[in-house]
Amino acid sequence: MNSRNRMAGVTSLAVILGLQIGWASAVLADEPWAERTRALGAIGEMPTGVLSKAELDSLRTTGEALFGANFTPLDGVGRPQATQAIDPTRRKHPREQVFFRTAGPDAGSCGACHNQPALGGAGDFVTNVFASEGFESADFDSLDPQFSSERGTNHLFGAGLVELLAREMSHELQSIRAEALAQARAEEAVVRRKLETKGVEFGFITAEPDGSVNLDDLDGVDTDLVIRPFSQKGVMTSLRQFTINAMNQHHGMQSDERFGARWTGSADFDGDGVSGEMSAVDVSALVAWQATLQVPVRKVPDVDGWAGAAARGEASFTDFGCTVCHRPALPLQSLSFADPGPFDLAGTLNDRQVEETAIYDVGLMDWAAALPRDEQGRVLVPLFGDLKRHVMTDNQIDALGNELLSQRFVDRNIFQTAELWGVGSTGPYGHRNDFSSLNDIILAHGGDGRAARDAYAAAADADKSALIAFLKTLVIIP
Numbered sequence: 001m002n003s004r005n006r007m008a009g010v011t012s013l014a015v016i017l018g019l020q021i022g023w024a025s026a027v028l029a030d031e032p033w034a035e036r037t038r039a040l041g042a043i044g045e046m047p048t049g050v051l052s053k054a055e056l057d058s059l060r061t062t063g064e065a066l067f068g069a070n071f072t073p074l075d076g077v078g079r080p081q082a083t084q085a086i087d088p089t090r091r092k093h094p095r096e097q098v099f100f101r102t103a104g105p106d107a108g109s110c111g112a113c114h115n116q117p118a119l120g121g122a123g124d125f126v127t128n129v130f131a132s133e134g135f136e137s138a139d140f141d142s143l144d145p146q147f148s149s150e151r152g153t154n155h156l157f158g159a160g161l162v163e164l165l166a167r168e169m170s171h172e173l174q175s176i177r178a179e180a181l182a183q184a185r186a187e188e189a190v191v192r193r194k195l196e197t198k199g200v201e202f203g204f205i206t207a208e209p210d211g212s213v214n215l216d217d218l219d220g221v222d223t224d225l226v227i228r229p230f231s232q233k234g235v236m237t238s239l240r241q242f243t244i245n246a247m248n249q250h251h252g253m254q255s256d257e258r259f260g261a262r263w264t265g266s267a268d269f270d271g272d273g274v275s276g277e278m279s280a281v282d283v284s285a286l287v288a289w290q291a292t293l294q295v296p297v298r299k300v301p302d303v304d305g306w307a308g309a310a311a312r313g314e315a316s317f318t319d320f321g322c323t324v325c326h327r328p329a330l331p332l333q334s335l336s337f338a339d340p341g342p343f344d345l346a347g348t349l350n351d352r353q354v355e356e357t358a359i360y361d362v363g364l365m366d367w368a369a370a371l372p373r374d375e376q377g378r379v380l381v382p383l384f385g386d387l388k389r390h391v392m393t394d395n396q397i398d399a400l401g402n403e404l405l406s407q408r409f410v411d412r413n414i415f416q417t418a419e420l421w422g423v424g425s426t427g428p429y430g431h432r433n434d435f436s437s438l439n440d441i442i443l444a445h446g447g448d449g450r451a452a453r454d455a456y457a458a459a460a461d462a463d464k465s466a467l468i469a470f471l472k473t474l475v476i477i478p
């Protein structure tokens with residue numbers, strides 16, 4: 001598609017938004033249903049190529065409106081005949097009501113949960129989600145952890161850079177595998193290589209001359225060597241995949257690219273009488289908005305002595321070993337966010353399924369200019385994370401071992417390092433959002449986090465307080 005077509009879509013959006021604000025009666029005359037979410041279908045065609053700032057802004061505006069929208073029956077809210085499962089799954093008995101607190105739909109809008117301290121943010125305990133194992137789960141009406149894992153809502157600020165980091169890391173791990181295999185074949189010898197990318201180690205891979213690989217010594221990453229940076233568990237690949245999952249789970253809004261006739265053989269898989277509920281462009285708009293949300297920043301509260309305490313606390317954060325997992329920054333080569341992306345599988349559009357992807361240049365955002373760069377020109381993404389999964393319980397400290405289900409083959413006591421940017425603006429804490437202080441969640445680190453936790457626990461009260469003063473400077477300022 002050429003860029004004129006793309007602009008046509010953008011212009012019509014501007015018209016729609018203009019009408020919505022200025023001439024509501026004209027809109028109603030064109031379209032009698034005032035309760036239809038007007039941002040749905042606002043942009044006509046899939047964007048392609050590098051979007052200009054104006055094009056990106058239009059797409060973001062639509063994405064933000066969709067993220068904040070309370071979907072209605074006219075839009076196709078609810079899923080009487082389908083479950084929350086990631087793989088399209090029919091329900092055994094049709095559901096009478098739209099909302100259902102456990103297996104969903106459980107909220108009016110994405111923003112109903114992601115709003116702390118602003119749209120796209122985290123959520124309080126009251127917004128917890130009951131995540132099932134994932135792919136073919138049935139309905140459940142119980143909070144019993146044998147049916148679902150209760151998770152707290154994390155914030156999405158900086159999520160585009162998190163996904164870009166994960167993509168670069170996945171590419172690098174996969175190229176280490178390719179090189180090891182090539183070398184094993186060429187030298188007819190077993191080749192063992194360390195899997196390290198951006199300074200984070202993911203164990204070892206052993207390549208055999210016959211072209212097979214031994215993956216027994218992988219650490220904190222899936223066997224396909226794709227870093228999946230989303231969900232508390234680190235098992236979801238992309239904003240696009242998560243958005244499609246969330247739209248179905250939380251709202252019963254089904255995207256064509258997963259629930260449409262092409263995959264399910266039915267234009268109305270959830271049986272609510274509405275087909276084509278969410279197009280690939282609607283999903284792209286949601287991705288574009290999330291992918292360009294500004295990163296959290298550092299801000300010292302206007303309190304005497306806080307700056308000095310935070311500086312001491314930041315030093316202890318390293319000394320205690322917190323930075324082993326909560327890496328202050330990871331270097332990112334490129335700010336070009338291709339959508340659809342490279343690592344999604346069936347049910348989420350990927351770059352092999354479109355003629356040309358769209359590129360959202362995150363560098364066009366005003367806030368991106370303030371990001372520090374290293375001597376090679378790479379952006380230093382200050383996420384305080386490593387995008388790696390770790391064992392978080394041991395025999396003495398097992399507060400984080402409260403889940404009973406493994407998810408996508410990841411054991412129940414393993415979680416991805418929480419990115420701590422923004423932690424001063426969100427709370428409560430932990431994957432179930434059930435620790436009401438930073439002190440409590442730090443003391444809950446067992447397993448691989450035990451040594452750092454013990455160093456913190458043994459410190460003087462003033463030093464613990466200084467460390468927390470530092471964490472409190474990592475805030476979201478919308």
Ligand code: HEC
Pocket residue numbers: 067106107108109110111112113114123127128129131151152153154155156159229230231232233239242243246247250286290
């Ligand atoms: C009922 C509350 C709720 C609603 C509504 C909701 N979310 Fe979430 N969101 C969560 C929770 C809880 C998690 C963490 C899930 C997990 O760890 O399994 C999450 C995680 C995410 C993540 C991954 C973030 C990360 O860093 O891991 C994305 C992306 C996301 N949500 C997008 C959306 C979108 C888009 C919508 C609307 C379609 C939405 N969410 C609606 C509660 C909600």
Ligand code: HEC
Pocket residue numbers: 232317320321322323324325326390392400415416417418419420423426428429430431432438441442445448449450452453456467471
């Ligand atoms: C072995 C890796 C590892 C080390 C070392 C580690 N953490 Fe964590 N941290 C994690 C993981 C994984 C989580 C997510 C735990 C969960 O909720 O299941 C986490 C969560 C957190 C959270 C909660 C964030 C939120 O938004 O809920 C805070 C705060 C935190 N860590 C601080 C620290 C501090 C301070 C230290 C050093 C004393 C430390 N961590 C050491 C891996 C680590």
